[in-house]
Amino acid sequence: MCKRAGETGERSPGWVGESRDETFKTTMTETTYLSNDPHKAVRNWLYVLFALIVLMVLVGGATRLTDSGLSITEWDLLLGFIPPLDQSDWMAEFKLYQTTDEFKLQNSSMTLAQFEAIYWWEWGHRFLGRLIGLAVLLPLIYFWMRGKLTHWLKIASLSLFALVCLQGAIGWWMVVSGLVDRVDVSQIRLAIHLTTACIFAAATIWVARSVAPHTSSGSDDGFNQAGWLILLILLQIFVGGLVAGLDAGMAYNTWPDMNGEWLPDGLWAASPFWLNLTDNALTVQFVHRCVAHVVWIAALAHAVWLAIAEPGSLHARRGLVLFVLVTLQAAIGITTLLLQVPIFWALLHQLGGVLVLGFATAHCRALRPVMRVEEMPSKVQSGPAYGSI
Ligand code: HEM
Numbered sequence: 001m002c003k004r005a006g007e008t009g010e011r012s013p014g015w016v017g018e019s020r021d022e023t024f025k026t027t028m029t030e031t032t033y034l035s036n037d038p039h040k041a042v043r044n045w046l047y048v049l050f051a052l053i054v055l056m057v058l059v060g061g062a063t064r065l066t067d068s069g070l071s072i073t074e075w076d077l078l079l080g081f082i083p084p085l086d087q088s089d090w091m092a093e094f095k096l097y098q099t100t101d102e103f104k105l106q107n108s109s110m111t112l113a114q115f116e117a118i119y120w121w122e123w124g125h126r127f128l129g130r131l132i133g134l135a136v137l138l139p140l141i142y143f144w145m146r147g148k149l150t151h152w153l154k155i156a157s158l159s160l161f162a163l164v165c166l167q168g169a170i171g172w173w174m175v176v177s178g179l180v181d182r183v184d185v186s187q188i189r190l191a192i193h194l195t196t197a198c199i200f201a202a203a204t205i206w207v208a209r210s211v212a213p214h215t216s217s218g219s220d221d222g223f224n225q226a227g228w229l230i231l232l233i234l235l236q237i238f239v240g241g242l243v244a245g246l247d248a249g250m251a252y253n254t255w256p257d258m259n260g261e262w263l264p265d266g267l268w269a270a271s272p273f274w275l276n277l278t279d280n281a282l283t284v285q286f287v288h289r290c291v292a293h294v295v296w297i298a299a300l301a302h303a304v305w306l307a308i309a310e311p312g313s314l315h316a317r318r319g320l321v322l323f324v325l326v327t328l329q330a331a332i333g334i335t336t337l338l339l340q341v342p343i344f345w346a347l348l349h350q351l352g353g354v355l356v357l358g359f360a361t362a363h364c365r366a367l368r369p370v371m372r373v374e375e376m377p378s379k380v381q382s383g384p385a386y387g388s389i
Contacts, residue, residue: 037213038148038211039148039153039211039212041143041148042143042148042149042153042208042211043208043211043212045139045143046204046205046207046208047208048135049132049135049136049160049204050201050204050205050208050358052128052131052132052135053132053197053200053201053204053354054201054351054354054355054358055128056125056128056129056132056197057194057197057198057201057350057351057354058347058350058351059121059124059125059128060125060193060194060197061244061346061347061350062121062343062347063121063122063124063125064190064244065341065343065346065347066117066118066121066343067118068117068118068119068120068121068122069122069175069178069185070097070100070102070122070175070178070179070185071097071115071118071119071121071122072093072119072122072123072126072175073096073097073099073100073179074096075172075175077130080126081126081127081130083119083120083123084119090112090115090116091112093115093119094112094115097115100179100180101179101180101181101182101183102178102179102183102184105183106183129164129167129168129171132164133161133164133165133168136157136160136161136164137161140157140158140160140161143157144157152210153207153211156207156210157207159203160200160203160204160207163196163199163200163203164200166196167193167196167197167200170189170192170193170196171193173189174186174189174190174192174193177189184245185245186245187241187242187244187245187246187278187279188242188245188278190241190242190244190245191238191239191240191241191242191244191245192238192241193241194237194238194240194241194244195234195237195238195241197354198234198237198353198354198357199234201354201357201358202230202234202357202358202361205358205361205362205365206361206364206365209361209362209365209366210365210370211370212370213370214366214369214370217366217367217368217369218306218310218313218315218366218367218368219309219310219367221305221309222302222305222306222309222310222315222319222367223364223367223368225298225301225302225305226302226319226360226363226364226367227364228298229295229298229299229302229322229360229364230357230360230361230364232291232294232295232298233295233353233356233357233360234357235291236288236291236292236295236353237353237354237357239284239287239288239291240288240349240350240353242278242284242288243281243284243285243288244346244350246279246281246284247281247341248281248282248284248285248288249285249336249337249340249341249346250340250341251281251282251285252264252282252285252337253337253338253339253340254338255334255337255338258282258285258286258289264282264286266280266282267280267282267283267286268283269282270283288333292330292333295326295330296326296327296330299322299323299326299327300323302319302322302323303316303319303320303322303323305319306319306320307319307320314366315363315366315367318359318362318363318366319363321359322356322359322360322363325352325355325356325359326356328352329349329352329353329356332345332348332349332352333349333352336348336349
């Protein structure tokens with residue numbers, strides 16, 4: 001049976017800012033730590049940010065499911081947050097929309113009132129995007145100026161800000177792909193947009209949990225397994241984005257087989273063959289099902305491994321919860337498919353995806369020790385030292 005780093009007194013290698021050969025010393029109890037918790041405010045900021053990102057993913061999903069994503073044809077960072085205020089503003093926006101292929105080919109009978117409904121979804125999504133940008137930037141400046149950020153936290157927070165900017169740029173890159181010559185955005189760009197949003201959410205949780213009170217850290221093997229699980233879940237989210245972007249959930253609505261076939265004909269119908277992985281709805285849905293099985297088996301194996309290697313530990317319990325969450329997520333996915341993608345189930349499935357990823361990230365990070373006292377700025381260091389607790 002493997003020992004945990006906290007039990008052996010050794011530090012496990014491989015986490016940010018930690019030297020690999022140093023002896024780890026637990027220097028205080030959990031009670032002392034909690035009463036001197038130097039990063040509570042920073043953590044709360046990051047948890048609020050995570051909640052905003054989850055909300056953003058949901059509004060993004062609703063924007064897609066209501067076919068609202070192409071209703072605003074321009075991107076203006078500052079003025080774009082002001083919605084149309086009077087009839088002439090609305091008419092001007094509607095005229096712009098009427099130049100798109102989506103309107104000409106698919107929505108030519110749309111009324112102004114119908115246009116307003118789809119406009120508000122897209123506007124809400126962009127408004128939340130700006131809000132999240134500010135929710136990263138303003139507290140970052142505040143905490144930085146108050147000396148609340150360690151060197152590592154400064155770099156981590158700046159990286160989160162870079163991720164928000166990147167996410168906005170990818171969002172616009174996605175919208176542009178749908179404005180000319182097609183009536184929908186590129187499914188590949190949609191999947192990338194969804195995946196980077198989820199990476200952003202996971203990174204937020206990772207940073208928050210890096211400066212959170214911990215129980216003793218887990219073994220390297222457990223940590224590596226949890227890391228692989230995160231990557232698998234991200235892959236599944238990416239493929240899920242392709243399924244959504246191709247409306248592939250509207251077809252092959254049987255489970256566990258696909259319209260009576262286990263290995264359906266037409267999986268490799270497109271040429272060259274790799275195009276099937278991104279453009280063939282049948283193949284994309286098939287791959288999403290296959291990866292779901294791999295994620296489920298990996299989560300089960302990880303939970304069983306932790307239960308045997310670290311029996312009774314909090315890590316083992318978290319591993320079990322993660323497996324239950326993955327199982328629930330798969331059940332919601334199957335329901336979404338069997339019901340032919342009603343908005344409620346599709347949104348629940350999307351929410352489940354980001355929550356499963358968030359939990360897997362928190363679980364993975366908990367298998368490593370908290371940040372060392374040497375990495376605290378001087379103001380914070382005046383409290384007692386702390387380590388993995
Ligand atoms: C391991 C678990 C799974 C994860 C993490 C996952 C994740 C996702 C994500 C993130 C999306 C994109 C949602 C969107 O953009 O609207 C998606 C779409 C979808 N998934 Fe899954 N999925 C899982 C398992 C399954 C299973 C087992 C099925 C059914 C056999 C399934 C069926 C679907 C369908 C039909 C869609 C398209 C929904 C839409 O058009 O909005 N998923 N999945």
